Amino acid sequence: MVLSCLIALTVLLVSPLKHLEAVELKEAKLGETVALMCNLSVYFEIHWLKISEGRLMALMVTSLKHTGELSVVWNYNETHFEGFMEMQTTGLRILHVSTSDFATYYCATSYQKRLDFDKGVQLYNLSGREKKGENKTDESGGLNGPSLHYQVFAAVLCFGLLVMLLAVSVVHIKTKNIYNTEI
Structure with a gap:
């Protein structure tokens, strides 16, 4: 779950910016x-x-x-x-x-x-x-860091990913309990 969130953040924050930098x-x-x-x-x-x-x-x-x-x-x-x-x-x-x-x-x-x-x-x-004093670079090598839009989008996507994983887990537990009580 944490790995999925990290991958989503990496793809969202790094990939689009690298293509536009x-x-x-x-x-x-x-x-x-x-x-x-x-x-x-x-x-x-x-x-x-x-x-x-x-x-x-x-x-x-x-x-x-x-x-x-x-x-x-x-x-x-x-x-x-x-x-x-x-x-x-x-x-x-x-x-x-x-x-x-x-x-x-x-x-x-x-x-x-x-x-x-x-x-x-x-x-x-x-x-x-x-x-x-604007000649500073960020850690990605660009002159500007990731825009606020990308950061907000990545946070919302990560939150959505966590909610989705929680929903899948709850459905899995409920169906497992129903299946076990029927047998």
């Missing part, structure tokens, strides 16, 4: 241009996504033309985001970085209604983090 940290300064690279196949559509304060935002969709050139299919903000191709790798340029750009970015390929994600890149302003 940025693998790479990249420093940027306000006003500069930053290039993020995508290591996925360019033969499908490439989607650029941004996660900031728990919100997911689609930024751009690119694809490869038959001529080998990169085509921007859709761009959320053409004056701020730019798609490019360098040495057969697609990229996203963020022009004139602002404070709202300090977030985590992912690229994903779209193939047959399925998205495959590349590693995430967290864009950060080192001077701003040092001033606020």
Whole structure:
């Protein structure tokens, strides 16, 4: 029972966060241009996504033309985001970085209604983090610990697991007693 609860907590707290955590940290300064690279196949559509304060935002969709050139299919903000191709790798340029750009970015390929994600890149302003004292990492290696939503969800799930085990035990004992009295 305790082992089941520990497994549930581990899966809930670690697994989803590992998949959403940025693998790479990249420093940027306000006003500069930053290039993020995508290591996925360019033969499908490439989607650029941004996660900031728990919100997911689609930024751009690119694809490869038959001529080998990169085509921007859709761009959320053409004056701020730019798609490019360098040495057969697609990229996203963020022009004139602002404070709202300090977030985590992912690229994903779209193939047959399925998205495959590349590693995430967290864009950060080192001077701003040092001033606020936010450059601390938690034991999982991310810049932020597990969110309160995951902790509450894990606690509720663990409680539900305990109630389920208690109910199964009670039913087992009652049916065992009924079976023993009939014989």
